[in-house]
Amino acid sequence: MPMALIGVLLYYVGTDRVGTEVNKSHQAQLQQSIQQMDDYLSNLEKFVVRVAFDPVFDESLNHFDFTDQFQKTKDLMKSLTLMTESNALLSSVCLYLRDADKLVCDDAGIRQIQTDEDRKLFAALLDEEKPIYWNYGIKQIHKPDLSYKAVVIKLPGGQLQNAFGAFLVYLDPVKLNAMVQKLVSGEGISFLINEHGDYLTDLRSSPTLPTEELLENKLRARIMEENLKENTFIYDWKNESYSVSYGKIAKLGGKWTVVSATPLSQITAPVTSISRMIIGISLFALLTGLLLAWFASNRIYDPISRLKSMFETGITKADDNNEISYIENQWKEHLQEQQALRTRVQQSIPTLRESFLLQFLQGNLYTHTELEINEKMNQLEWDIENKKFAFWVAQLQGLSDLAGTYSERDAQLITFAASNIMLELSSQKLPMVHIMNFQDLSVGAFFVLDSEGTNEQLKAELNRSAEDYIAALNNVLRIKATMVISTITNSVLEAPNVLEQTRRALRFRELHSSNQLLDMGHFILENNERVPFPFELEREIVQAIGMGLEEEAVRLVEAFLVALQQNNNTELMVHQGMMKLLGTIHDTIMKYDVNMYALYEGAHLYEELVQITETNAMVHWFQYKLIQPFIRTLSIAYDSGLRRSIEQLIGQIGRDFLSDISLEAYAEQLQMSSSKLSKVFKQITGVNYIDYITRLRIEKCKELLYTTDLKINDIAELLRYQPSYLIRIFKKSEGMTPGQYREKHSHE
Known part of the structure; x- marks a missing residue:
């Protein structure tokens, strides 16, 4: 109740006094703001005069090459930027050069004036009879749809005629408007007009009213028409009284007026609202005080009880003697668990990243887009964008x-x-x-x-x-x-x-x-270079393996590998040659009716060979993995005496193959049956007797075709064949007739 009484006295006694004091304070604030704006314009005025008489900006700029003389152009742009930053009200500074037909601006760079309309517009600035003056509707060349307030400084300074250019100092409308609007708050208004009564800032009155009914227009009309002796007065408008204050600024040949209007109700609003609030709070407190005392005694413990019950979910209830300590301990445990979980997540990120990169680099994530990969790597703490x-x-x-x-x-x-x-x-x-x-x-x-x-x-x-x-x-x-x-x-x-x-x-x-x-x-792969292949060594290796000569076969494999490296020393070409040799040996072993799956225990020979990258390892693999198991198998089947007999027979056949020879004659010579000789001959050489004789004669035929001019009939008679039969078996073996073979090799 004492508070309510104080509120009534404050409302009736203090309203007028507070209103007067607030109004004085508002007037002082306005004068300070006007003085601040006057200081800005004074600095701008000094800056303008200094620029106008600066000897650096002379008529030679009209003939200046901004492209070739890059450093001087850079210094000029830097000077314009420093001009702009020297005053808070400036948005940009431009240098207009009439003869060069250019604009040099700190924010737009060097611009060539393109249209006749722009050319006339900027040239007209030099026709003004003042060396320094305001222009309230000039545009910027890179923002043709907007108009700005600018100070025009004709160059050279002090001359009214024959100016070669001008500085255009543009004001920032946003900063100017913000500076003026700071004069009032709430429902008040403030604006800036020039000596012609034109608005230099935005209006804040209701946009729903017609233009002629705006408060700004009413105040402007009164200030422009009446010669008031005071800088403040009371103006009634739409059932509201306004405290109006204004002040004048005269700089750079222009006269500006700053106007500020604040509703009196807004000035006294703090006192009124405080008085009413005091009375209301007093009455409300009187009614609710007792209720709160009773309510608080029953509910003050409820938040602690609920928080305690949250920690007790799923665990044994704690001692009720000290709930605050219990909550504190539980909270510490939760924080420790959270930190431990965060640590485990941080520790697992490298492992997760390794796993993701393994899947990605193996090509398993080919369906993902680049954005998805980037997002995933960001989650794994790698920024790859x-x-x-x-x-x-x-x-x-x-x-x-x-x-x-x-x-x-x-x-x-x-x-x-x-x-x-x-x-x-x-x-x-x-x-x-x-x-x-x-x-x-x-x-x-x-x-x-x-x-x-x-x-x-x-x-x-x-x-x-x-x-x-x-x-x-x-x-x-x-x-x-x-x-x-x-x-x-x-x-x-x-x-x-x-x-x-x-x-x-x-x-x-x-x-x-x-x-x-x-x-x-x-890497440049040459496809036109012929790489010779050691076929002769390949045949000798196969023959040595067939004869069971392990050491000789290994020596030939080493020579074969050396020959491959001499022809082309890259691993790729050597591997291809060794694969070809493996295939030839593989075919030879199969001709001996050997179970290769059992012999090599199901090993994938080609896959094992391709994994070997060193030459010594290749030779070792051929000896112990490929050749030795096969020769051991042959050694079990044939003794050394029988093998020597077959080797001698092969030498004899090489001398007698052009004669009428038969398997039966050789079997009688070796004192064995022809069927046994045929079987042993095939298992040791890899081919049967007839095919072996045919191959020798085909090779002889190729030699005669290549080195002599004998006719096909003569060659067939020499080889003990009918001509038609010779042509047929030769074509089957070589893929072409003897005549075609001779014609092909005659060109070589």
Whole structure:
């Protein structure tokens, strides 16, 4: 009740006094704001005079080449920018050059005036009889749809005629309007007009009223028409009294008037509202005080009880003696669990990233878009947007040369150590690196590179790091390596294909144990060069295997491998030659009716051979995996005496194949049946007797066709064949007739 009495006294006694004091304060604030605006314009006036008489801006600018003289152009643009930043009311500064027909602006750059309309508009600025004056409706050339308030400064300064150009100093309408609108708040209005009564700021009255009924127009008309002695007066408008204050500013040849109007009800509103609020609160408090006292006593414990019950869900209820301590302890436990969970998530991110990259680089995520890949990598704390991507692939070699140091069982350990070395070296320079262990003495690295440098710079850095890695392998593991550096791609979706191409490029390494560094960008495959194949060595290898000569066969395989390397030393071409040899040996073994599945225990010979990358390992594989098991099988079936007899018989057939010879005659010579001789001959040589004789005669026929001019009939008689039969078997063997064979080789 005392508060209610104070509210009534305050309402009736304090309203007039407070209104008067607030009005005085408002008038003082207006004068300060006018003074601030006057200071801004004074600074602008000094700046304008200084610019007008600056000797730097002379008539030579009309003939200045802004393109060739780049540094001076840059200094000029910097000067315009400093002019704009020197005053808070400025939006931009432009230099108009009439003869050059150009505008140089700090925000629009150097602009050529394009249209006659613009040319006349800017030229007319120089016709004004004042050296410095205001223009309230000038436009900017790069914003033709808007008009601005600007100060025009004719150059050179002080001359009314023959000006060669002008500075256009544009005011920022937003900042000017904001400065004026700060004079009032709430329902009050403020605006700025020039000496002609034109508005220089936006209007804030209701847009639903006609223009002639706006409060701004009423106040402007009174200020322009009446010569008031006071700078403040009371104006009644639409059942409301306004306290109006105004002040004048005269700068740069213009006279501005700042007007501010505030409703008196707004001025006294704080006192009125406070008085009413005091009375209302007093009455309300009187009615609710007792009710709150009763309500609080029953409900003040309820939040603590509910919070305590939330912690007790699913656990034993706590002692009720100290609920606050119980809640505090439970909250600490929850925070600890949350921190532990966050730590586990952070620790699992590298593993999740490794798994995702493994799936992606293997090509299993080909259905994903680039945006989806980027989003997924962002979740895994890798930002790969606007990045470049590249790969390393390294093949470890020379392990067989260090037999005393490493064994075949150490291959996985060596690969693991090489991948760790690669991770340590590459992560020192790049934060986003993924290392791949292919488990076959080869490792790879996926790099996410910054897009700032050029591809040549990035490739040079990768080359330097690759050389460091090879040196580390040589020093730490004592092994050699071949490294392939991929091309650099800008699309993460191309990464799996780039990796596959880079791994394939390892097949182009030279098969020796020295270090090699290959660049995917330098591969050129020549298709027109003929690569000779050692067919003669291939036949000798097959013959040695058929005769059970293991050491001779191994020696020939080594010679065969050397011949392949002399023709083309890349791993790809050597592998293809060794695969061809494996196929020939495979066909020979099948002719001996040997169960190859049982002989080689179901092994996939071609797949095993393609995994071998070193020459010594290839020879070792051919000897112990391929040749030795087969020769042991033959040795069980035939003794050495019978084998020598067949070898002697083969030599005799080579001398007698042009005579009338028969299997029966040779069987009688060897004192065995013809059927047994036929079977033994096929199992040792791989072909039957008739086919062997036919092959010798076909080879002789080819020799005679190539080296002599004998007719086909003469050659057939020499070979003990009918001409028609010879033509038929020759075509079946060579795919062409003897005449076609001779014609083909005659051109060579």
